[in-house]
Amino acid sequence: MTCADIFKAYGEQMVDLIDLLLMPLFLKSSQDKRFVCEAAEAALMSMTSWISPSVLLPKMQPYLKNKNPRIRAKASVCFSKSVPRLGLEGIKEYGMDKLIQVAATQLSDQLPESREAARNLSLELQAFYEKSQASGLGEDDSAPAISPEAETWEAFCLSKLSALSAQAILRVTVGVPVTPKEGGISAALKEGAVPAALKEGGISVVVAPKEGGVPVATKEGAAAVGC
Template sequence: MSEQALKYHNMLLGSERKIESPENGTLVKKSIDNATRKLEECLRKSSAVVAPNPANGNELTNGVGEVGTSEIEYIESEKLSDVEDADAALKAVLAGLESKDWLLVCDTLNNVRRLALFHKEVMLNMVEDVITLLVKALKNPRSAVCKTGIMTSADIFFAYNDELINFLDPLMVQLLLKASQDKKFVCEAAEKALVAMTSWVSPALLLPKLKPYLKNRNPRIRAKASMCFCRSVPLLGGEGIKAYGIDELIQTAASQLSDQLPESREAARTLLLELQTVYEKSPDYVRSSSVSEYLPETSSWENFCQSKLSPLNAQAVLRVTNLAREALVSSS
């Protein structure tokens, strides 16, 4: 019980002791009523502790002076409406994102989404500043701000595509981190944002940005980066894969086959099967190994892998692709 509540509690007990006095019965009754009301109010305030709100990913709500996330609505992109005044919304963006009022930050993030989807040209000149503050929102310990920021990232990828490439690194780092954490509703939103990134940013520009994270010390970050890498490579197309360097891509995928987490290994297997298909459709592919003895520039898939990889990695890659081929033959 708080100090103030204890004070009113003692007042109430003192009043009860005096209630038998016939001279001032009415005054005593009023005193008891007032003390009781104050005690109840004080106890109600002191018991309004921070409690989890399971409907919003265990976001904390405070009954005393803090508005809970029940007032935050996570609006899907297709349900966003246009801003009433684009110029006014644009002028308020930077100040709103820098605010210490988290509700205002969330409102501003939603306006950034609207501007990106409906008026992307007007915000283009300030995209770098917006992304800097967006990264700050992703680091916010309050989940409502973080998730709204993640949803904003997805819409920005959709709107600005390759125009983000020079500002992409800090944003991508945070999304990989958020997709790797244990808070489910934040993690799922970050996964969607990473899918948007691989869908709307050109793979030729994105793959060099992703590659360093395939060797990150955090296995979860490696796994998420591997999944992004695997999704992005097929978007290059057959000619794009050969232009990027199929041998380099095979080496990258082979290194992920022995990774700690199954997500990394599965992404590597999927990528290797894609690369095998592309290679076997190329004019360099020759089924007969005897031909490759006379024409060193041509090679079967097996010989190609053995020439580009260490013996151990080549064995692992061929095991994956041969098993997939055998499964395909047996099912047909």
């Protein structure tokens, strides 16, 4: 009987052993030996299917910050697959804000496997959030109230995450493009505006005006640079 079969057969009775099994399974699923890797991955998938996510998620969350990027990647995959099993009420109880912060952190992880798991998690959370808004569960007295500023998914992300993290989540879920910073050099270049003079390290660079495509001589002591 494999470890995957044991999780399937005993289910919740394995809860007390999860802490002992997680690290070995994450390590073995990261190995180059195909047989060992496949067996460990099958065990992890069986674990996410047969162990309650409300029990499993808190135990897996510390591994999302492990120094080993391969362990983080395997933990991210298991975490993202467990979250949908919470259901709408379970996600609200666990904390939508906590889950979206996990997704935002993993989106910038080193390995593509982690980032892909984070993208899947972000899309799942968006679907659950919009479903909760549509069903009006946020107005129920027994559920945590949702502030007026967080009625939309975009507003919720901006209220719970830093600007950069929210932008990363929204780029995945709603396709928000990266906009240049207003008033910055990028915006100026985008609009075709070039400053007359830029000073860097005490050196002046003067943009010479043109007449008929030929730079006009500038004042003595200034270096003309044609643009």
